[in-house]
Amino acid sequence: TLSSRLAIEKKETEISGLLALVAAALALVSASLSLLWFNRIL
Secondary structure (H helix, E strand, O other): OHHHHHHHHHHHHHHHHHHHHHHHHHHHHHHHHHHHHHOOOO
């Protein structure tokens, strides 16, 4: 039914948003570590 399909799509959207957040956090962490180690970004 339509309502169950909407629920599934909503879950997928939340997961992709969470993955994007995790990816952004990892990028920030790696840039910070790069600055600490080499005094320059990547």
